[in-house]
């Protein structure tokens with residue numbers, strides 16, 4: 603099972619293992635990770651599941667889609683070059699061990 607390292611805005615880390623095919627947003631909810639609100643439940647329409655993805659693995663995920671790109675311009679915290687919406691990031695062995703930072707605020 604691929605692992606995700608969640609890094610909170612206070613610097614604390616939590617590692618979870620998930621089934622391949624699970625989105626990072628769903629993984630956070632399943633494991634009680636705080637800071638990912640996910641208001642829309644993963645339908646790419648709220649921008650409250652914003653994360654910063656470890657640069658070295660960021661390109662292994664599917665590229666940013668049009669709706670995601672538009673929503674990333676509306677995030678509560680600054681959009682950076684490694685900003686993604688975690689509901690659009692699907693886990694698999696190709697991104698095993700990826701580190702994702704959770705921004706300080708989602709709203």
Ligand code: FES
Nearest residue numbers: 642644648649689
């Ligand atoms: S959960 Fe709403 S955009 Fe990701």
